[in-house]
Amino acid sequence: MRISQIWRYPIKxxxxxxxxxxxxxxxxxxGDRGWGLADPATGNVLTARxxxxxxLATCRLLDGHPVTTTEEGAELHTSVDYSEWxxxxxxLAAADEAGGVFENPMDPFGxxxxxxxxxxxxxxxxxxxxxxxxxxxTTLRDWDQRRFRANVILDGDGEDALVERxxxxxxxxxxxxxxIDRCVMVTRPQPGLDRNLEVLKTLIRERDNHLAVGGLxxxxxxxxxxxxxxMAGEGASPSP
Numbered sequence: 564m565r566i567s568q569i570w571r572y573p574i575k576x577x578x579x580x581x582x583x584x585x586x587x588x589x590x591x592x593x594g595d596r597g598w599g600l601a602d603p604a605t606g607n608v609l610t611a612r613x614x615x616x617x618x619l620a621t622c623r624l625l626d627g628h629p630v631t632t633t634e635e636g637a638e639l640h641t642s643v644d645y646s647e648w649x650x651x652x653x654x655l656a657a658a659d660e661a662g663g664v665f666e667n668p669m670d671p672f673g674x675x676x677x678x679x680x681x682x683x684x685x686x687x688x689x690x691x692x693x694x695x696x697x698x699x700x701t702t703l704r705d706w707d708q709r710r711f712r713a714n715v716i717l718d719g720d721g722e723d724a725l726v727e728r729x730x731x732x733x734x735x736x737x738x739x740x741x742x743i744d745r746c747v748m749v750t751r752p753q754p755g756l757d758r759n760l761e762v763l764k765t766l767i768r769e770r771d772n773h774l775a776v777g778g779l780x781x782x783x784x785x786x787x788x789x790x791x792x793x794m795a796g797e798g799a800s801p802s803p
Contacts, residue, residue: 564699564717564718564719564720564721564722564791564792565717565718565719565789565790565791565792566715566716566717566718566732566733566786566787566788566789566790566792567700567716567717567718567788568581568708568715568716568788569581569582569583569584569585569592569714569715569716569786569787569788570582570708570712570713570714570715570716571585571592571593571594571595571624571714572595572596572622572712573594573595573596573597573598573622573623573624573629574596574597574598574599574600574617574622574629574631574655575596575598575599575600575608575609575610575663575687576599576609576610576611576612576614576617576618576748577617577618577620577621577622577631578618578620578621578622578709578753578754579595579621579622579623579712580621580622580623580624583787583788584785584786584787584788585785585786585787586783586784586785587695587733587735587780587783587784587785587786588780588783589685589694589779589780589783590658590683590685590686590688590694590780591686591688591694591695591714591780592695592714594624594627594629595686595714596658596686596687596688597629597657597658597686597687598629598655598656598657598658598687599655599656599658599663599687600614600617600645600649600653600654600655600656601653601654601655601656601663602651602652602653603652603653603654604652605664606664607663607664607665607666607679608656608663608664608665608687609653610665610666610748611748611751612665612666612667612668612746612747612748613666614649615751615752616648616649618748618751618752618753619633619634619752619753619754620632620633620634620639620648628640629655631644631645633648634754641655642654642655658684658685658686658687659684660684660685661681661684662681662682662683662684662687663681663682663687664679664680664681664682665679665680665681665682665687665689666678666679667679667680667746667747668746668747671746671747671750671763672747672760672763674747690741690777692740692741692777692778692779693740693741693743693777693778693779694777694778694779694780695714695715695737695777695778695779695780696712696713696714696715696743696775696776696777697713697714697715697716697717697722697732697775697776697777698711698713698715698716698717698722698774698775698776699716699717699718699719699720699721699722700716700717700718700719700720701719701720702720702722702723702774702775703716703774706762707753707755707756709753709756710748710749710751710753710756710762711745711749711774711775712748713775715732715786717792722775722776723742723773723776725739725776726739726740726741726742726776727739727740728794728795729781729794729795729796730778730792730793730794730795731792731793731794731795732786732790732792733784733785733786733787733790734782734784734785734786735780735782735783735784735785735786736780736781736782736784736795737778737779737780737781738778738779738781739776739777739778740777740778740779741776741777741778742773742774742775742776742777743773743774743775743776743777744772744773745763745766745772745773745774746763747763749762749763749766749774750762750763
């Protein structure tokens with residue numbers, strides 16, 4: 564398997580940017596999930612589970628700062644900009660070592676029974692066991708990769724077999740820790756994508772509600788499109 568796409572998502576739950584190369588540290592791709600929109604009333608970091616409109620914009624890093632473009636073409640830079648866009652007070656906040664508090668409905672179809680938890684510090688990922696995520700083109704089928712927010716898209720198939728194994732990707736070493744379980748976010752509309760409950764229903768029925776794998780960075784380095792995935796200490800791709 565080789566890297567066919569690299570994606571970074573500077574602000575949690577807002578659409579990201581495609582890269583040809585990326586620096587990877589212990590918290591993941593440089594700048595990935597480095598910021599979030601915090602609700603000052605609760606302190607929670609908003610995600611598209613609670614605020615679906617986040618998926619209707621895209622964000623890129625410009626001179627190290629996140630710049631968001633809305634579906635209408637407006638650029639957002641400050642907390643005031645984001646508050647006006649969403650029609651509610653929010654604060655653009657950089658990830659800190661305390662970790663962000665996130666929410667998820669236990670019933671993804673009725674969107675009821677909400678729970679909350681605190682994610683890892685340093686970058687606002689949902690899980691401390693997933694700092695870099697990857698999925699193959701075969702596993703994606705004809706689904707748009709934007710629904711799943713993986714950092715790395717791999718040509719081929721076989722990523723599920725990597726769990727509990729150590730891999731080399733570019734000059735990085737990663738310990739693949741888990742398959743990534745999915746939530747209501749994968750059903751949300753995005754530019755050019757309609758609301759689609761069948762995506763989540765299919766994942767539950769056919770893949771035990773998992774798609775993509777995630778891992779921890781044990782040796783920071785650099786990745787680029789075209790890099791081959793190999794097993795740590797070996798020189799060949801793993802068999803599917």
